[in-house]
Amino acid sequence: MVERRLAFVPPRYGTDVVGGSESVVREAAHGLAARGWQVEILTTCARSHYTWQNAYAPGSFSDGGVTVHRFPTVHDGHKLARDTIERRIQLGLPVTGDEERVWLNGDFRVPELFHHLLRHADDYRAIVLSPYLFWTTVNCAVVAPAKTVVMPCLHDEHYAYLGLFRPVLGESGQIWFLSGPEHELAHRLGPLAPHRVTGAGVHVPASYDAAGWRRRRGVERPFVLYAGRRESGKGWDQLLGAYTRAVIDHGLDLDLVTMGVGPVEPAPVVASRVIDLGFVDEAEVPSVFAAADVYVQPSRNESFSRTIMEAWLAGTGVIANAASEVVAWHCRRSAAGITYTDFDELVQALVVAGENPGALRRLADAGRDYVLAEYAWPAVLDRMEAALGELPA
Amino acid sequence: MSRVVVAGPYPTMPGPEAAATLALVRELVAAGDDVTVVSPAPSAAHHHLDVGGARGALRLARLAADAERLLVRLDAESLAASCDPPRALPGRLGLALAVRRAPLVELRLDRVPPTVSRRWTSLVLAPAARVVVATADERTALLAAGVDPAKVAVEEPPPPPAPPRRSHRPDRASSGGDAPGPAPASAADLEELVRRRAIEERMLAPAAGGPAAGRASLPLRHLSRMERAPVKSDKPAGMLVKRALGKLMAWQFDWVIQHVNQLHQATIDALDEMERRHTSDDTTS
Numbered sequence: 204m205v206e207r208r209l210a211f212v213p214p215r216y217g218t219d220v221v222g223g224s225e226s227v228v229r230e231a232a233h234g235l236a237a238r239g240w241q242v243e244i245l246t247t248c249a250r251s252h253y254t255w256q257n258a259y260a261p262g263s264f265s266d267g268g269v270t271v272h273r274f275p276t277v278h279d280g281h282k283l284a285r286d287t288i289e290r291r292i293q294l295g296l297p298v299t300g301d302e303e304r305v306w307l308n309g310d311f312r313v314p315e316l317f318h319h320l321l322r323h324a325d326d327y328r329a330i331v332l333s334p335y336l337f338w339t340t341v342n343c344a345v346v347a348p349a350k351t352v353v354m355p356c357l358h359d360e361h362y363a364y365l366g367l368f369r370p371v372l373g374e375s376g377q378i379w380f381l382s383g384p385e386h387e388l389a390h391r392l393g394p395l396a397p398h399r400v401t402g403a404g405v406h407v408p409a410s411y412d413a414a415g416w417r418r419r420r421g422v423e424r425p426f427v428l429y430a431g432r433r434e435s436g437k438g439w440d441q442l443l444g445a446y447t448r449a450v451i452d453h454g455l456d457l458d459l460v461t462m463g464v465g466p467v468e469p470a471p472v473v474a475s476r477v478i479d480l481g482f483v484d485e486a487e488v489p490s491v492f493a494a495a496d497v498y499v500q501p502s503r504n505e506s507f508s509r510t511i512m513e514a515w516l517a518g519t520g521v522i523a524n525a526a527s528e529v530v531a532w533h534c535r536r537s538a539a540g541i542t543y544t545d546f547d548e549l550v551q552a553l554v555v556a557g558e559n560p561g562a563l564r565r566l567a568d569a570g571r572d573y574v575l576a577e578y579a580w581p582a583v584l585d586r587m588e589a590a591l592g593e594l595p596a
Numbered sequence: 597m598s599r600v601v602v603a604g605p606y607p608t609m610p611g612p613e614a615a616a617t618l619a620l621v622r623e624l625v626a627a628g629d630d631v632t633v634v635s636p637a638p639s640a641a642h643h644h645l646d647v648g649g650a651r652g653a654l655r656l657a658r659l660a661a662d663a664e665r666l667l668v669r670l671d672a673e674s675l676a677a678s679c680d681p682p683r684a685l686p687g688r689l690g691l692a693l694a695v696r697r698a699p700l701v702e703l704r705l706d707r708v709p710p711t712v713s714r715r716w717t718s719l720v721l722a723p724a725a726r727v728v729v730a731t732a733d734e735r736t737a738l739l740a741a742g743v744d745p746a747k748v749a750v751e752e753p754p755p756p757p758a759p760p761r762r763s764h765r766p767d768r769a770s771s772g773g774d775a776p777g778p779a780p781a782s783a784a785d786l787e788e789l790v791r792r793r794a795i796e797e798r799m800l801a802p803a804a805g806g807p808a809a810g811r812a813s814l815p816l817r818h819l820s821r822m823e824r825a826p827v828k829s830d831k832p833a834g835m836l837v838k839r840a841l842g843k844l845m846a847w848q849f850d851w852v853i854q855h856v857n858q859l860h861q862a863t864i865d866a867l868d869e870m871e872r873r874h875t876s877d878d879t880t881s
Contacts, residue, residue: 304637318631342639538784540783543794
């Protein structure tokens with residue numbers, strides 16, 4: 204039944220895949236499946252977004268209410284040329300259209316997925332592609348543009364200005380944005396296809412067990428939490444540097460706990476105070492947020508920031524980078540988080556959090572109300588279904 | 597269902613030729629054919645190879661051997677179809693082999709020059725069951741080069757697709773617009789406190805003694821010292837070879853590493869010394 208059949212096309216899929224947009228896609232797919240949609244996931248066999256090597260077996264399987272089809276990645280691009288172009292893009296230097304294509308195809312390609320979609324596009328009511336930055340989205344957008352929905356998860360970064368993405372955002376059937384600032388950014392980038400701000404959903408945990416988690420993990424001291432990929436692009440280096448200075452210069456009495464992937468590399472002077480939880484089981488994550496004294500979102504490249512929502516839901520205060528328009532927008536609308544504009548302010552924000560843990564927790568109450576009103580999954584799925592209803596039949 | 601190999605520009609390559617190949621592949625898969633796509637540059641195609649070169653043409657010949665139909669789109673101008681340069685010969689021979697491997701071959705030619713080499717047409721076009729060009733002039737050029745008139749068809753390229761629906765008007769954000777109102781004092785108060793302290797910190801930092809010393813060099817002190825990359829290999833033999841190579845090459849790299857680390861430390865020392873002098877000057881004055 205085509206009318207109720209959807210395809211989601213993320214570049215990676217799995218419960219052990221770390222990433223904000225990947226989580227949004229997985230939860231949206233399962234949420235719509237629970238509402239009676241027949242949902243299929245077309246994705247790659249890759250787990251790591253660093254190597255894109257095939258880690259899962261190709262083929263189809265059922266994951267809860269959705270059917271997953273995995274296709275192998277192919278690595279036959281010019282990696283060296285791609286890396287050179289990538290550095291130029293990151294520096295904001297101009298690149299030609301041909302170079303953009305060398306860059307796009309240089310990391311991985313998934314021709315089998317593309318041709319599967321070409322064969323079966325007519326079977327779907329809509330094809331949802333996300334996020335914007337990957338081969339799967341750029342290529343699959345040309346298969347059936349009228350029924351293609353792009354959930355770009357845009358950030359204001361040099362990549363977003365590449366000409367390669369203009370047709371993706373301008374010629375697809377619909378664009379779904381996660382936040383108002385992302386929507387405004389897309390308008391600044393160029394003409395847009397019909398679009399909606401659907402937002403992204405956050406699951407509201409039934410309960411939290413902060414004390415139990417602390418006991419099980421042996422974490423006794425108060426701590427600052429960071430969840431996500433530990434990369435400079437995500438602000439990890441800045442957070443680590445500010446934390447180090449807050450400890451050395453101001454005697455900050457909070458540990459720094461982190462969960463996610465990537466090298467931690469703390470300075471020796473604070474190494475014993477920085478705790479890496481690595482990949483944390485999904486069921487444990489809410490309790491980690493609840494156990495934290497404050498959550499820091501140092502990334503300036505956020506299109507939604509689920510982690511600040513999870514912190515607020517858990518009653519944990521948030522310190523966020525004001526350079527991220529989206530995070531600052533959430534903090535402004537909810538009046539529930541404090542933002543910093545530079546390294547020194549981050550140091551002071553950590554110090555203030557250490558001195559006034561109660562004040563930040565009280566702010567988090569307003570944050571919890573904000574998340575429940577705007578970003579609980581039922582409200583988001585209502586908006587997604589309404590948008591799907593507007594697609595041409 | 598038949599096995600078909602299609603060669604030509606393909607998305608994400610730009611231009612109408614890529615769009616036309618995609619349309620052709622779409623038709624074939626809709627008809628239930630098993631399609632393998634080859635494009636001249638990396639794209640959504642299964643393979644990318646330059647069919648004008650000997651290597652690419654030979655790989656195409658291997659793919660064509662397993663197919664029942666071979667549909668190839670060629671840019672006649674870039675293949676130098678008007679003349680017979682010796683450097684083009686290996687590629688031509690490879691392409692000639694490819695078009696002879698498949699039972700049924702259709703060629704679509706773009707940019708056919710006014711005069712076409714007879715040798716090229718006999719090598720590349722002769723085995724094709726059908727040759728398609730875009731204009732009558734191109735057809736005439738092929739006929740003048742000895743191609744069988746019954747094989748050559750003229751098909752005008754389809755008109756470009758209609759411009760997509762686009763919107764410059766920001767749609768109403770359904771999940772709420774901008775800030776609903778001013779933030780409660782508590783969040784603003786905390787931010788104000790953070791900003792004020794950061795400013796005070798910046799103003800006080802140069803005058804502070806003791807703990808502030810080494811502030812400027814803090815990022816450098818956090819930077820790991822340079823060292824040789826660890827030897828890694830999944831295979832024991834690979835590990836041994838890499839270790840041996842590492843030892844052989846050590847004389848080239850170790851002094852560079854040592855030099856960089858000395859420079860690193862010297863920069864830290866210099867920054868600390870400058871900071872100390874600056875602090876003592878301020879105290880004296």
